[in-house]
Amino acid sequence: MADAYAQAVSSLREQAERATDSLMKNGPRLLIMGGSGVGKSSVVNACFGRHVANVSHSIPCTSSISHFPPTERCPIHLYDTKGFETQSNNEDILRDLRQLLQERRDASASKSSLEERMAERLHAVWWVVDFRLEVVLFNTVAKLFEDDEVPIFVILNKCDRAKAEVEECLKATSDRCTGATAVIPVVAAAKHGPMLKLCEACDSEEILIMCNARKSFYVCQNSDCQQCDQQQKVKPAYGIEKLFEETTARLPVLVAKSFRQAELECFHDLQHNAHAIIVGFASVAAAAGATPAPFSDFFLLTGIQVAMV
Ligand SMILES: Nc1nc2c(ncn2[C@@H]2O[C@H](COP(=O)(O)OP(=O)(O)OP(=O)(O)O)[C@@H](O)[C@H]2O)c(=O)[nH]1
Ligand SMILES: [Mg+2]
Ligand SMILES: [Zn+2]
Numbered sequence: 049m050a051d052a053y054a055q056a057v058s059s060l061r062e063q064a065e066r067a068t069d070s071l072m073k074n075g076p077r078l079l080i081m082g083g084s085g086v087g088k089s090s091v092v093n094a095c096f097g098r099h100v101a102n103v104s105h106s107i108p109c110t111s112s113i114s115h116f117p118p119t120e121r122c123p124i125h126l127y128d129t130k131g132f133e134t135q136s137n138n139e140d141i142l143r144d145l146r147q148l149l150q151e152r153r154d155a156s157a158s159k160s161s162l163e164e165r166m167a168e169r170l171h172a173v174w175w176v177v178d179f180r181l182e183v184v185l186f187n188t189v190a191k192l193f194e195d196d197e198v199p200i201f202v203i204l205n206k207c208d209r210a211k212a213e214v215e216e217c218l219k220a221t222s223d224r225c226t227g228a229t230a231v232i233p234v235v236a237a238a239k240h241g242p243m244l245k246l247c248e249a250c251d252s253e254e255i256l257i258m259c260n261a262r263k264s265f266y267v268c269q270n271s272d273c274q275q276c277d278q279q280q281k282v283k284p285a286y287g288i289e290k291l292f293e294e295t296t297a298r299l300p301v302l303v304a305k306s307f308r309q310a311e312l313e314c315f316h317d318l319q320h321n322a323h324a325i326i327v328g329f330a331s332v333a334a335a336a337g338a339t340p341a342p343f344s345d346f347f348l349l350t351g352i353q354v355a356m357v
Pocket of ligand 2: 089
């Protein structure tokens with residue numbers, strides 16, 4: 049019994065290592081853009097944790113774009129753009145974006161297999177905004193990416209404010225940024241309460257918020273709420289899962305796998321998670337009513353893997 053267990057762990061580890069290699073080779077290429085101080089770094093941290101935002105492993109790509117190559121724990125190529133300035137025409141950034149696009153087209157053209165060519169392309173843009181919107185610049189950039197069919201997701205950050213205010217801004221953003229694939233509200237680093245300042249248990253706006261350096265909670269005042277008068281913790285971030293879902297849905301299947309993978313920071317720690325993985329794996333296989341799929345295919349079952357680890 050112990051032997052069989054050890055064998056299963058070791059076989060899973062081997063398969064996971066192979067899957068990781070392939071994920072790293074085919075990691076999605078994600079470009080982060082946005083004005084200064086809108087929360088680009090906070091969004092990256094909320095999504096990919098501390099495994100990427102480390103400046104020391106970035107490679108200057110152009111003068112205003114840094115490339116963060118994939119790591120074992122975060123198999124994603126991140127291209128981080130210098131925040132643009134409202135007072136400038138941002139010609140330098142536009143020039144660098146053209147250069148990056150060309151570089152990626154050339155890299156793609158140099159490969160022979162479809163799989164490799166696809167892996168070299170830029171796969172998505174995350175355009176982070178807070179409540180100011182650079183519409184002209186956005187539309188210029190959207191045009192730039194149009195030919196390459198790169199989806200642009202506008203991430204409306206700092207949605208830890210009143211619902212009416214956020215909804216108005218979401219509408220204005222969708223109306224004016226016509227080239228956006230989707231506009232997604234998030235709270236990358238909650239400072240003023242939960243998303244939309246709504247109770248997470250009942251959606252009521254009647255909440256009292258207490259956020260300072262030491263405490264971060266709120267109390268729902270709605271007498272029908274199950275959590276009424278209870279302290280509820282303000283989470284570090286909101287809306288990140290939705291952002292992943294929306295982005296994954298638009299990625300080529302090949303790279304979508306590694307994108308989801310980035311969420312599973314602990315995945316490589318197989319020894320630690322072996323038991324949960326084996327239990328999860330067996331139950332998925334049983335539910336599918338088939339012989340167990342190879343581990344790499346298992347990553348396709350994205351909903352399940354998140355629940356599992
Ligand atoms: N209220 C609130 N503040 C946020 C949120 N996300 C980020 N911030 C704050 O916004 C400020 C800027 O965040 P950064 O992540 O450094 O923004 P950035 O776009 O990387 O900034 P630059 O790199 O300087 O251009 C910080 O003080 C953050 O704490 C959020 O969801 N809500
Ligand atoms: Mg930053
Ligand atoms: Zn409530």
